[in-house]
Amino acid sequence: xxxxxxxxxxxxxxxxxxxxxxxxxxxxxxxxxxxxxxxxxxxxxxxxxxxxxxxxxxxxxxxxxxxxxxxxxxxxxxxxxxxxxxxxxxxxxxxxxxxxxxxxxxxxxxxxxxxxxxxxxxxxxxxxxxxxxxxxxxxxxxxxxxxxxxxxxxxxxxxxxxxxxxxxxxxxxxxxxxxxxxxxxxxxxxxxxx
Amino acid sequence: xxxxxxxxxxxxxxxxxxxxxxxxxxxxxxxxxxxxxxxxxxxxxxxxxxxxxxxxxxxxxxxxxxxxxxxxxxxxxxxxxxxxxxxxxxxxxxxxxxxxxxxxxxxxxxxxxxxxxxxxxxxxxxxxxxxxxxxxxxxxxxxxxxxxxxxxxxxxxxxxxxxxxxxxxxxxxxxxxxxxxxxxxxxxxxxxxx
DNA sequence: CGGCGGATTGATGTACATCAAGATATGTGG
DNA sequence: CCACATATCTTGATGTACATCAATCCGCCG
Numbered sequence: 318x319x320x321x322x323x324x325x326x327x328x329x330x331x332x333x334x335x336x337x338x339x340x341x342x343x344x345x346x347x348x349x350x351x352x353x354x355x356x357x358x359x360x361x362x363x364x365x366x367x368x369x370x371x372x373x374x375x376x377x378x379x380x381x382x383x384x385x386x387x388x389x390x391x392x393x394x395x396x397x398x399x400x401x402x403x404x405x406x407x408x409x410x411x412x413x414x415x416x417x418x419x420x421x422x423x424x425x426x427x428x429x430x431x432x433x434x435x436x437x438x439x440x441x442x443x444x445x446x447x448x449x450x451x452x453x454x455x456x457x458x459x460x461x462x463x464x465x466x467x468x469x470x471x472x473x474x475x476x477x478x479x480x481x482x483x484x485x486x487x488x489x490x491x492x493x494x495x496x497x498x499x500x501x502x503x504x505x506x507x508x509x510x511x
Numbered sequence: 512x513x514x515x516x517x518x519x520x521x522x523x524x525x526x527x528x529x530x531x532x533x534x535x536x537x538x539x540x541x542x543x544x545x546x547x548x549x550x551x552x553x554x555x556x557x558x559x560x561x562x563x564x565x566x567x568x569x570x571x572x573x574x575x576x577x578x579x580x581x582x583x584x585x586x587x588x589x590x591x592x593x594x595x596x597x598x599x600x601x602x603x604x605x606x607x608x609x610x611x612x613x614x615x616x617x618x619x620x621x622x623x624x625x626x627x628x629x630x631x632x633x634x635x636x637x638x639x640x641x642x643x644x645x646x647x648x649x650x651x652x653x654x655x656x657x658x659x660x661x662x663x664x665x666x667x668x669x670x671x672x673x674x675x676x677x678x679x680x681x682x683x684x685x686x687x688x689x690x691x692x693x694x695x696x697x698x699x700x701x702x703x704x705x
Numbered sequence: 706c707g708g709c710g711g712a713t714t715g716a717t718g719t720a721c722a723t724c725a726a727g728a729t730a731t732g733t734g735g
Numbered sequence: 736c737c738a739c740a741t742a743t744c745t746t747g748a749t750g751t752a753c754a755t756c757a758a759t760c761c762g763c764c765g
Contacts, residue, residue, distance in 0.1 A: 361623060364704055369626040371619065384616030389623075410604050417611035422578035424618035425565065429555060429583075431625040432563040432664040436721070462744065470626040472722050477745055494730080494744065510558055630753070656712065666754050671713055688712065688762085 330401050333394035340381070342391045348402045349381040349416060355398025356459040359390040360467075370468040372423055373460060375450060382416045395459050431470050439469045440479045441509035444489065448499055455498040524595050527588035534575070536585045542596045543575040543610060549592025550653040553584040554661075564662040566617055567654060569644060576610045589653050625664050633663045634673045635703035638683065642693055649692040 330353060333339060339350070342361060350357075352374050359371035359380065371390045374380040381392060403412070426446075430439055443465065448456045462480075466473040483489050488504050491497045499505055524547060527533060533544070536555060544551075546568050553565035553574065565584045568574040575586060597606070620640075624633055637659065642650045656674075660667040677683050682698050685691045693699055 363623075363628075367627055369623055371622065382612075382615070384612040384619075389619055410608065414604065414608055414611065417608065417615055418576075418578040420615050421576070421611060421618060424615065424622060425578075425583055428565065428618060428621060428625065429557075429563055431622070432661070433561055434557075461742095467626070473743095474723080474745080475721060478721095481745070655710095667711095668713085668755080669753060672753095675713070 330399055333398045333400070335394060335396050337394050339392040339394065339400065340388060342388055344388045344391075345386060346381070346383045346388050346405070348404050349379055349408060349412075350392075350400045350402050351379050352376050353399040353401055355400075356395040357392055357398060357400070358395055358460065358464060359392050361390045368467045369470075370464060372427065373464075373468070379412075379416045379419070382413070382420055395464070427468075436469075436471055436475050436479050437482075437508055438510075439471065440465075440476065440483070441505050443469060444483075444497070444499065445505060445509055454500075454502070456496070458495045458497060524593055527592045527594070529588060529590050531588050533586040533588065533594065534582060536582055538582045538585075539580060540575070540577045540582050540599070542598050543573055543602060543606075544586075544594045544596050545573050546570050547593040547595055549594075550589040551586055551592060551594070552589050552654065552658060553586050555584045562661045563664075564658060566621065567658075567662070573606075573610045573613065576607070576614055589658070621662075630663075630665055630669050630673050631676075631702055632704075633665065634659075634670060634677070635699050637663060638677075638691070638693065639699060639703055648694075648696070650690070652689045652691060 331339075333355075339357065354376050357374040357380055359374075361369045361371065363369070372380070373395070381388075383389060405413075430442055434442075444456075447458065448454065450456065460468075462473045462476050465471075466476045469476070480489075480491070483505075484491060486501075486504075488501045488508075489497050489499050525533075527549075533551065548570055551568040551574055553568075555563045555565060557563070566574070567589070577583060599607075624636055628636075638650075641652060642648065644650070654662075656667045656670045659665075660670045663670070674683075674685070677699075678685060680695075680698075682695045682702075683691050683693050
């Protein structure tokens with residue numbers, strides 16, 4: 318990613334603790350950010366307190382580009398996290414385009430995930446996505462069950478139950494509740510794309 | 512929209528009939544398009560035949576920008592439609608950025624619509640969005656109930672029933688089944704953002 | 706006028722939410 | 736390092752919003 322070269326030289330590194338807010342809904346969107354270490358979620362709250370998660374971001378990824386002047390989503394560190402900021406004026410058009418297209422792709426993936434799919438399908442795809450990022454058949458799950466639920470449009474109990482079922486059938490194994498490996502990848506693939 | 516100037520001078524106008532495909536899933540994404548007249552939907556099919564609609568596009572809007580080389584969504588005319596194409600090489604960075612940010616915003620709106628909201632909330636927001644585009648309190652509904660359903664992640668019967676209920680309560684009135692006006696805007700707003 | 710795709714309406718089933726306890730993990734101060 | 740406190744996760748019982756299945760109705764075009 319050629320973006321790296323810029324982020325190294327520009328602006329400052331910042332550190333956030335677990336759950337700490339990086340920016341809020343309604344803030345002016347003057348910067349974009351790269352995750353150096355840790356993990357970030359973008360979040361939006363509706364009037365009655367329901368939460369929608371826009372996406373999760375891992376080291377090397379850019380987040381915080383929004384179309385509007387005012388942010389629709391807030392960003393929060395999921396765990397201790399270091400990021401670097403790039404003011405929008407200093408960002409090249411190239412960086413903006415790349416980020417925008419990347420975000421677009423991400424949003425479309427997410428859309429496909431939410432529309433008219435069963436809890437099992439959603440969770441299966443989610444696990445496969447996570448596993449892609451990490452090394453072969455072994456992945457970390459940095460976010461809470463609640464985060465997963467809010468990302469997938471489910472109740473957290475449903476997430477827990479489906480994960481339970483997947484374990485029963487030995488499709489995946491959880492070392493801890495935040496770390497898993499996929500045993501029957503083909504079954505998971507079939508569940509995901511049903 | 513400064514984009515107009517370009518689209519006037521470049522490339523050719525094309526005409527499509529109702530339901531006709533403009534491009535298919537998997538096609539190379541070498542162009543973006545502007546709607547001249549009519550209306551367009553972007554569509555994606557899952558293995559088992561379920562359909563997800565990515566968005567609807569009306570005159571003056573740009574569609575067809577995708578992050579990947581191969582298109583994830585197909586595009587179809589909803590009714591007789593004229594469009595103009597712009598090859599990606601000829602498009603300015605400015606056009607690309609504008610489109611990308613616009614699409615991003617659209618996708619995020621759509622995401623907010625799909626996550627953990629009731630049928631009533633979804634349909635209320637949808638109607639309000641449509642009404643925004645048109646003149647005061649009177650709007651056309653160019654797409655079928657099935658299209659609405661696939662956009663909102665609902666069954667078409669549910670869409671029909673909720674629209675029925677809205678009419679009973681005189682929140683909206685349908686002149687024909689493709690044209691409506693909003694009577695009790697404030698109630699609709701409350702339903703939408705509950 | 707007759708036929709056909711789209712829309713409405715009704716009866717029934719089910720996947721998932723919600724409510725409610727417990728069990729496990731995580732962290733803090735003694 | 737342990738004991739307590741608090742957050743997170745799991746598991747169970749019950750309710751409900753929406754899907755599904757199945758007619759019937761309506762508007763549109765030949």
